[in-house]
Amino acid sequence: MDGMDGPVSPVSLDPKLMSQSDREFYEIYDLGDFKLTCGITLRNAKLAYKAWGTVNEDKSNAIVYPTWYSGRHWENDWLIGPGMALDPQKYFILVINMFGNGLSSSPSNTPPPFDRARFPQIAVLDNVRAQHQLVTEKFGIETLVCVLGWSMGAGQTFQWAVSYPDMMKCILPFCGSARTAEHNKVFLEGVKAALTADAKFQGGWYSPDNPPVTGLRAAARVYAGWGFSQPFYWHEKWRELGYTSLEDFLVGFWEGFFLQRDPNNLLTMLSTWTNGNVGNTPGFDGSLEKALASIKAKAIVMPAEIDLYFPVADEDYEVNHMKNAELRVIPGIWGHFAGGGLWDEDTKFIDDTLRELLST
Structure with a gap:
């Protein structure tokens, strides 16, 4: 190294x-x-x-x-x-x-x-x-x-x-x-819109100590509809991951996942993905x-x-x-x-x- x-x-x-x-x-x-x-x-x-x-x-x-x-x-x-x-x-x-x-x-x-x-x-x-x-x-x-x-x-x-x-x-x-x-790009635009719509985002110049949490939670909700399939939700398979309700899964799994991430980092990788x-x-x-x-x-x-x-x-x-x-x-x-x-x-x-x- x-x-x-x-x-x-x-x-x-x-x-x-x-x-x-x-x-x-x-x-x-x-x-x-x-x-x-x-x-x-x-x-x-x-x-x-x-x-x-x-x-x-x-x-x-x-x-x-x-x-x-x-x-x-x-x-x-x-x-x-x-x-x-x-x-x-x-x-x-x-x-x-x-x-x-x-x-x-x-x-x-x-x-x-x-x-x-x-x-x-x-x-x-x-x-x-x-x-x-x-x-x-x-x-x-x-x-x-x-x-x-x-x-x-x-x-x-x-x-x-x-x-x-x-x-x-x-x-x-x-x-x-x-x-x-192209359909994948439509999804990615939804994630981008959620992250950047938060007033705290400030064009990407938010303070690391005060991140746009509302935008991160919204992006998590967008992602939740795509990461798993329709039958996954129909059969409530989130229960196999230890969650007790749909809302418990949306908050505990998805919002918990995104709140660990930095919005600018997510947008950088999103751009990489979009243009792949x-x-x-x-x-x-x-x-x-x-x-x-x-x-x-x-x-x-x-x-x-x-x-x-x-x-x-x-x-x-x-x-x-x-x-x-x-x-x-x-x-x-x-x-x-x-x-x-x-x-x-x-x-x-x-x-x-x-x-x-x-x-x-």
Whole structure:
């Protein structure tokens, strides 16, 4: 870790977003002055990451597992462990935090003049270029066994396969897409409107000590109608998560989830999500289809059966433009959060599929 001898406490960057359990310790990689796709240079840019396992002698056992919208590295832990497909005793697994999530460079931890509302626009391509720099320059790794991720992590997975087609053997994007669909953008506009309508938001210049809580709670309510499927609510499956009424779930799960986040951070990642499209990679002239056709890695693309963000039909279209890809649907009524590690049966389905993919 550049300039440091070991893991650092997350308190050093953004204490309001973190608890103190040992699993949440991570490392920081200094990217230096990092030029973004939007044309702005993010000075003293930093990536926060957690490494599982040990790099083997020939550096052939590395896997990259990026985070998702508002997710932090420890929220990927559910798919990693002894005896699982992502076994740290076998693989060196890098869980890398996205720009904007409050740990890597973000509006909430960047000093002026690019702090808060002045934080620059981040592209999916920027995240992946930064991650590639970490993998190759910090660890000297030139080949990857696999790249995988959920939701926006899936979008980064597709981008890895397009940007560095000869680098990885396989990819497993689940509950995500290579291009953000128009209907998905409509949802994201609702989240944006909720966050920015709060009078306390003040164009993004609110005090960290007095955040726009009403906007965060409203955004949580918008999100609640999309994260899980209609049958999830019809069958009151929130009871299996320990909630005793619909309102208890909306406040306890959804509002509790968003109140841990910084609004400017959420808006930065929302912009990244909205503009996601591997066709924007240099050399493909904006064509999703050409970019997908360039992917060489073996892929299993896994949408959830009733995902309102990333429906099966969208991923079927993308798979049909890839050379060595299979569509495999995660069954059930959990919607997008089938990929979030909340239910054992979904975790097993994803883990079994990943184990199969790694074995080939």
